[in-house]
Structures are given as C-alpha cells and as structure tokens.
Amino acid sequence: MSSVLLCHSITKQLKEAVEGLSDGNRESVIGKIEKLLEERQTLLSSIKPPFSENEQLLGKEMMEWNQEIDRKLIFLRTEIKRDMNGLTKKKSSAQRYTNPYQSLQHDGMFYDKKK
Structure with a gap:
C-alpha cells in the first residue's frame, strides 16, 4: 500500500x-x-512525487478534510480554554466565599480633609 493511501486512511480516521x-x-x-x-x-515525510491521478485526487480530498479538521480542532481548543477559565473563576469565587476578608489590604492610608 502506498504512503499516500495510508495517509489518506489516517486522515479519514482523524x-x-x-x-x-x-x-x-x-x-x-x-x-x-x-x-x-x-x-x-x-x-x-515519506510521500514523494511523482503522483498518479488517483493519488492526486486523494491528496485534494485530504486537503479539504484538513481544513475541516483544523476548524474543528480550533473550536475544541477554544472550548477547552473556556472550560479552564470557568474552572479558575469557580475556584476563586469559592475561595472568596469561604474566606471573604483574605484579599483585603490593610496597608492603606486615610487622609482627613477637615482642618
């Protein structure tokens, strides 16, 4: 089996x-x-020209599939980022709920404007 056919089948599985x-x-x-x-x-890396007509058609089909795969993987990455951001927000809000005075800073100053 040629490397183009193997690559086509792996791309189809992907x-x-x-x-x-x-x-x-x-x-x-x-x-x-x-x-x-x-x-x-x-x-x-093992795919080398010249290609037959059948291999060229398979290559075009693989390129179309690659565009679909790329779009879906980008969407998956954004979903994972959104889930991770949501998890950190939940974690920080749970921490603030259990200890609400932890993040207060007591090193500030008070200016009295009255004379």
Whole structure:
C-alpha cells in the first residue's frame, strides 16, 4: 500500500474522530487524535512525487478534510480554554466565599480633609 493511501486512511480516521467528539468522551478522543497526528506526521515525510491521478485526487480530498479538521480542532481548543477559565473563576469565587476578608489590604492610608 502506498504512503499516500495510508495517509489518506489516517486522515479519514482523524476526521471521523474529530466529528465524533463530545464533552463526555473528550479526553479519550484527544488521545486518539494525538496518536493519529503522530502517525500521519511520520507518513508525510515519506510521500514523494511523482503522483498518479488517483493519488492526486486523494491528496485534494485530504486537503479539504484538513481544513475541516483544523476548524474543528480550533473550536475544541477554544472550548477547552473556556472550560479552564470557568474552572479558575469557580475556584476563586469559592475561595472568596469561604474566606471573604483574605484579599483585603490593610496597608492603606486615610487622609482627613477637615482642618
């Protein structure tokens, strides 16, 4: 099997993995995505021209899939960032609730304007 066909099949698996992503299985899918990306990266270095017509068609299809995969991975990254920011906000608000006077500073000054 040629390296273009192998790369095409890995890209197809990667596309299916990204499409099957949900909040419940996010960690396992991210692990699978990382593994597939590493496999595909090793194959990309072994792809050398000249290409047959079939391989050129597969390459065009892979490029279209890559654009979809990139968009979905960027969306996934923003979701993860949003979840992390929400978690830190919850943590800080819970800390303020349990100890509300912790963040007060007592090193300020008071100016009396009356003479």
